[in-house]
Amino acid sequence: MMKKKKQTHSEIGRTGISYLLLLVITCTSINAQKIEGQNYLLGTWTFDSTSLKNYMENESKQRLDSLPNVKAVFKEAYEGRKETFMPNGEHLTTLTDGRNTKSKWALDESGILLISYVDGFVQRYRISVLTEKEIVLVPINTGDTRPFMTELHFFKN
Numbered sequence: 001m002m003k004k005k006k007q008t009h010s011e012i013g014r015t016g017i018s019y020l021l022l023l024v025i026t027c028t029s030i031n032a033q034k035i036e037g038q039n040y041l042l043g044t045w046t047f048d049s050t051s052l053k054n055y056m057e058n059e060s061k062q063r064l065d066s067l068p069n070v071k072a073v074f075k076e077a078y079e080g081r082k083e084t085f086m087p088n089g090e091h092l093t094t095l096t097d098g099r100n101t102k103s104k105w106a107l108d109e110s111g112i113l114l115i116s117y118v119d120g121f122v123q124r125y126r127i128s129v130l131t132e133k134e135i136v137l138v139p140i141n142t143g144d145t146r147p148f149m150t151e152l153h154f155f156k157n
């Protein structure tokens with residue numbers, strides 16, 4: 001039978017310090033990525049209207065095509081739309097006719113973009129692309145609601 005080697009206090013201490021150091025490096029890396037993502041997100045983004053056709057669900061396209069008045073309103077709500085993310089967590093949506101909607105934005109611990117409106121509604125997006133010049137937001141379904149578009153493409157002003 002082999003005898004187990006008994007760990008000394010200094011070996012236990014070194015192992016503990018190693019684990020602690022690994023944890024600090026991992027957390028720092030995650031926070032650095034989150035901060036970098038927030039910095040890229042800051043500023044004003046304009047909706048890429050070509051994505052209106054390319055990333056709309058077929059069922060949604062058919063529904064909109066059958067209702068020309070609704071299609072015009074929907075198009076007006078997206079074409080030329082600007083989304084502004086401010087460092088203080090404020091968010092502003094500006095439509096081409098000048099109407100604004102104020103809200104709050106945040107990134108949760110898993111990197112999901114949360115946009116909270118005054119009425120309490122929270123829209124959730126997965127950020128699939130985020131660079132200095134481009135952002136692609138993928139709406140996350142909530143309950144029975146399904147978004148008209150599978151992806152929202154924006155370019156930085």
